[in-house]
Amino acid sequence: MQESIFNIKTPEDFKQVALEVFKHQFKNNKVYRSFCDLLYIHPSDVSKVEEIPFLPIQFFKSRKVISSLEKIKETFTSSGTTGSLTSKHFVTDINLYKESYLKGFSHFYGNIEDYTVLALLPNYLERKGSSLVFMVDDLIKKSKKPESGFYLDNLLELAKKLEELNKKGEKTLLIGVSFALLDLVEMQQFNLKNTIIMETGGMKGRRKEIIREELHLILQKGFGVDEIHSEYGMTELLSQGYSDGKGVFKTPPWMKILTRDTEDALTILKNGKTGGINVIDLANYNSCSFIATQDLGKIHKNGTFEIIGRFDNSDIRGCNLMVL
Known part of the structure; x- marks a missing residue:
């Protein structure tokens, strides 16, 4: 089945x-x-x-x-x-989750090994119960790229890494919570050519809530990209929807x-x-x-x-x- x-x-x-x-x-x-x-x-x-x-x-x-x-x-x-x-999602077959997010990512973005994956998220050890962090941790490993990793507590190093990868023409995915992406572009402006910026939501308690259009405009300008991608997922789901711009999401089959x-x-x-x-x-x-x-x-x-x-x-x- x-x-x-x-x-x-x-x-x-x-x-x-x-x-x-x-x-x-x-x-x-x-x-x-x-x-x-x-x-x-x-x-x-x-x-x-x-x-x-x-x-x-x-x-x-x-x-x-x-x-x-x-x-x-x-x-x-x-x-x-x-x-x-808090919601609890009890998972008896973790391979079902892995198959879902790997096939889902591949469906929309192609082979994970083509990307360097940079995460502006708490790392796996800090937030063990997060399905998002579990997924991103595995995507980082599956990318097999030495620069892939979590960078939440080190914006300076992340900014440097983004510039280096951009200069080399490396295909890069930067996935992060909204407030941390805003912190990064407030610290430094970029002009990225081969990078997908993907926000996963998350402003509660960290910053004043702003509407998606305003958030995306600030991030587009700050990263120098045409569109901001988004991920639609939650603790209670084992699959994700993805948007390649304007907050319009598609789902896997x-x-x-x-x-x-x-x-x-x-x-x-x-x-x-x-x-x-x-x-x-x-x-x-x-x-x-x-x-x-x-x-x-x-x-x-x-x-x-x-x-x-x-x-x-x-x-x-x-x-x-x-x-x-």
Whole structure:
């Protein structure tokens, strides 16, 4: 079954695999099964992807969302503020995650060995529970380039490295949290020719929040690049969407975005309307592949999507089933 997840080629393939994954998780995931039972939805009633129930993402904070009896190999945790509940994603097959992000990166950017990967992120030892840091740590190793590495605490060395790689014409990926990228361009301006700048979000508590367009304009000017790329991922997912500019994201073939009505959480909207973001991530085979997130967004006719903001808790309606 897991092989077929990464061999999806057509919408019909996606539908067939998604319905099989739904049956598997309905049968093997106690939390998800309880949620489906409360909605009186059984796999025998479901013939379309849009009819599959989406589990509210908050369950990853309060329940063990797992569809496997295998031993847990990794536990990814969200970075919460002190005292707040963090999400936990229990991963029984770490190779599924590796296959997902390596194939996803290759799908959009080509062979990782073509890039020097520079990370403006806390390194693996500092932030062990981060799925993003785990992925970037592995991409750094897989790049097989001696200059690849984490540079969060050394902006001067990073600036020097960027200039050297630029001069040599090396293909470079600089991936980092927004506040650290801003710190770097405030310290030094660049004119980079072969570098992809990819921001992963992350301003909370570090700087005043600014809108994406403003952030990207500052970074474009500071790095001397035409576009700023972005990564859309979260603790609860094992796949990522990528944007090569203007905050418009694409997903790999085993991931799909739908939007739900903000007043009625069970109603799926047509493309083009703003709503709550629902994610199907078939790589989440051993947890839950059907998740109602707290992001607000819009899907374009060609299937690309953008994130417009987040619900605050008072805005989440139709989720009173969450108090299982």
